[in-house]
Amino acid sequence: MRTAPAAPGSAAPGSAVASTALDTLTADPAKREVYRYDTYAREGLRAFAGMTALRRSHDVTFVVLKPDAVAGRRCELILRILREEGWVPAAATTVRFDPLLTRELWRYQFNAASAQRIDVVDHLLGSGPSLLVLLHDTRRPAWMPASVRLTAAKGSADPEAARHGDLRTRIGRINGLFNFVHTADDPADVIRELQLFSYRTGWDWCRDALSGTGSWDTGRPQAEDPAHALLDTVHAAIPAHDLDVTAALRRLSAGSGRWAALARAAGTPDRIGEWLAELRRGPVTDEAARWDVLTVVTQWIDCNEAGVAPILPTSSAAAWRAAAGGQPTAEQEAEPCRV
Structure with a gap:
């Protein structure tokens, strides 16, 4: 028996998702497909859809304050800068990464990760709780979703690609893995990634913040917002650290055990292979x-495979601008991403 062709806008063979379902959620045709x-x-x-939250998908985004942000005690600074730039916490919780969550969250980018990064990333993200914060954007232009504005403002994970004034520069990104925050590129990613976290x-x-049954309390002081209330919890789980590679090597060399011996015998970046081999033997139990x-190995590794592009690259604000009609209007130009 032959299957009748799908009607325009309906689900195609092999997909239960209608061909138009993602049209307003991403400006990337490859991602839509x-x-x-x-x-x-x-x-x-x-x-x-069940939470009647699709209508709010352009108004909200999220930020993950990773364990390195907690160890480096950057969380309060990050939340303050986000609030100053118009992203107000609407809800918050803690989440722990495991290897499967990491690979599925970055499923379409992890193909470009170097083998060295793969050796390290689970030890970093699995080192304690992350803070997951739903944000309401109080300043987004009508043509730009909250997630796109934050992605544009955040800046690259790579310090060599830093822009003056981007969020990661302002909070003191250290290297390609100690970059402190993860955000969703666009509304399609907000929906997909919150599902993964769920x-x-x-x-x-x-739920209340997404469905609209809760209110956006944009006038609430930072000390009373839902993210701030969880800082003591994550700080108690992850000790403060200076994230300084020179100081880290000095402390390790003065200690005892396998890592102390490695710091004394292989304390230069060209010996990174020995550190990674030790990590592959098992987690850091000391x-x-x-x-x-973690400070040493994240500083010395290469994060990406040369010449390998991610399956889905980061979505750009320029694509949304083009979808809004090409050149920004005077009103659009008046609402820049300052971070």
Whole structure:
């Protein structure tokens, strides 16, 4: 029996997601097609629809304050800068990464990760809780979703690609892995990635904010917002650290055990292979040495494979501007991303 061709805008064979379902959620045609076959995007669309949250998908985004932000005690600074630039916490929870979550969250970018980065990333992201914060954008232009504005303002994870005044520069990014924050590129990623996080966090922490049954309390002091209330929890789980490679090597060399011996015998970047081989043997079980080791290896590795592009690159604000009609209007130009 022959299958009748799909009607325009309906689901195509192999996908239960309508061809137009993502049209307003990403300006990237490749992502629109790929996400029609992505189970997390499909489930996320269903979850958002069930919460009547699709209508708010342009107004909200999220930020993940990773364990390096907690160890480096950057969280309060990050939240303050975000608030100053118009992103107000609407809900917050904690989440712990594991290897599967990491690979599925970055499924379409991890193909470009170097083998060295793969050796290190689970030890970093799995070193303690991250702070997941839903943000309401109080300043977004009508043509630019909250997630796109934050992506444009955040800046590259790579310090060599830093822009003066971008968020990661203002909070003192250190290297390609100690870059402190993760955000979603566009509304399609907000939906897909919150779905991935929901397998660990559920939806209750942000349901009211997404559905509109809760109110945006934009006048609430930072000390009373839902993200600030969790800082003591994450700080108690991850000790403060200076994230300074010279100091980390000095402390390790003065200690005892396998990492101390490695710091004394192989304390230069050209010996990174020996450090990674030691990491592959198992996690850093010496709590006193953990962040010193992470500081050293994140500083010395190459993060990306030369010549390998991600399957889906970072979405650009320029694509949204083009979708809004090409050149920005005077009103659009008057609302820049200052961060």
